[in-house]
Amino acid sequence: VDAELMAQAQTRLDNKTKPVGSLGRLEEFARRMAAITGSLAPDTEKKVVFTFAGDHGVTDEGVSAFPREVTPQMVYNFLKGGAGINVLARHVGAQVRVVDIGVDHDFGDTPGLIVRKVARGTRNFAQGPAMTREEAVAALEVGIGLANEAKQEGVALVGTGEMGIGNTTPSAAIIAAFSGLPVPAVTHRGTGIGDGALANKVRVIEAGLALNQPDPKDPIDVLAKVGGLEIAGIAGLILGCAANRLPVVVDGFISTAGALVACELNPHVRDYLFAAHQSVEVGHRAMLDRIGAAPILDLQMRLGEGTGGALAMGLIEAGVRILTEMATFEEAGVAEGDY
């Protein structure tokens, strides 16, 4: 990112009619948007949330409270505009684009759906690798391609989102693999499983890591062996956004698993992303710490889809508007402070 422009943006913010630094993180959002986009008047007009859908073989192990068919059912719900992400994206003026990157369902010719299916779900990582390395790379490339298209189309701010019954399980496996933290410290209740199912989920992840031995120095190996297709799509989207100087807002636990893979592949990627919120999932904090990102919101959310990202987009845009719309001391004829 452009450090010179970041400093220029802060100088401009310091001349606005307010005590220096008094808008806190809104000022951070504004100067980072300037540094990422290379403009002192960053565009935020066209906002798009990409919601990637994929299924998970590991649901055979009983890791989720919801049946697997909910993944395609929710895809239809997204396309009809009735899901949480649709409501919150509308609220902040963002579009939702739904990407079938790996749902175990034939959608035929479904209007509005972006079909980039790499496989009909992953395989059960408790019995072997979730994906081949080729599948993981193909899913990464789907995300990169969507970022490239978004840039060409003039999208100004990208959000990540996902839907995939069972996908907190690979997300916990990914942070455990990279961090070496014990699986119980990063594994939580997902959609709301009870104590027995949680203990089982921990055992499944431990078994999957022991069996597949993902190499934490090889992020694509981790992604392929214990990850998911939608997580790979998100990782690729984030890599593609960074390469295109497109700011990207990362939603909660599963999206941050994707961001973590992207950052392990290239640590500079972190400069281009915003961490939308602190999820209820206990492993999320470890991911954010590892990336070095501070969440914008903490509303005790754990829905995914991109919902936290949509809300954070509104706040990032607010920060940009402070930079571009507020009057300076000189313009307003207001006396400055003497600190």
Next chain:
Amino acid sequence: VDAELMAQAQTRLDNKTKPVGSLGRLEEFARRMAAITGSLAPDTEKKVVFTFAGDHGVTDEGVSAFPREVTPQMVYNFLKGGAGINVLARHVGAQVRVVDIGVDHDFGDTPGLIVRKVARGTRNFAQGPAMTREEAVAALEVGIGLANEAKQEGVALVGTGEMGIGNTTPSAAIIAAFSGLPVPAVTHRGTGIGDGALANKVRVIEAGLALNQPDPKDPIDVLAKVGGLEIAGIAGLILGCAANRLPVVVDGFISTAGALVACELNPHVRDYLFAAHQSVEVGHRAMLDRIGAAPILDLQMRLGEGTGGALAMGLIEAGVRILTEMATFEEAGVAEGDY
């Protein structure tokens, strides 16, 4: 508030296509809005931030980094639309209404300004009471009157805001008076004073409390002796909103001093207010704890004017839209969870 309607709202939220409780505090906002307004489809259309401006005699003691004339200068800035609150209110679709309740300046016939001047600023509370009891009551009544008018006009969601050079000083004095906490534990840097000025500010507040002996069991006594006109206006506005079942979003440190006075006068008021954000000011936490309110945002802001309240309005409205716009499991044909 209506406990039955709160339960009905939560039942409705639980039927939406998401794991139960997974939208966290957005669901809290929705069910509280239902309980406050008495509707399962709470109106949020017309949003208004009231920014009360007043001056403070205690600025004679050198408690602020900014000169006193900045209060009227900022009033003109608000009316021209160039201040932080203007930008953030526009961003969430709210109006800003500026109320001269006690500025030491003659605005003459200034278009757009609501003139309800009770006095040309308070007196220096380091040398005697800031206001007479009659002045404090008159300022409370200004706020109550504005809430009554807002209700009649169909305003759906009210925000509080203020401008008054020196007003973190009376705010710290108010929480110290009610809580009995030591003054240094609730006194901070306001617009950004240095260590020496902060030590002086603490001494000024300690002296003012010792001299005036405000009675914590008599909230109007506290308000009159060490408060401010804009703080009284905010307290009245909040009392009036509660009486009219109008939800009110309380901004940061100074606004919460007003909310505290209102809640000490009538503890039921707390059910009608939302605490917008956690301010950088160290005494804010003690106020929120005493009221029993959890802040919605923590963006390290300390500007006031109503800026945090405006941002929080957008999030509260997001929660309401979840209640009113999201599809149910039945409508969307999505299978429910088995927890």
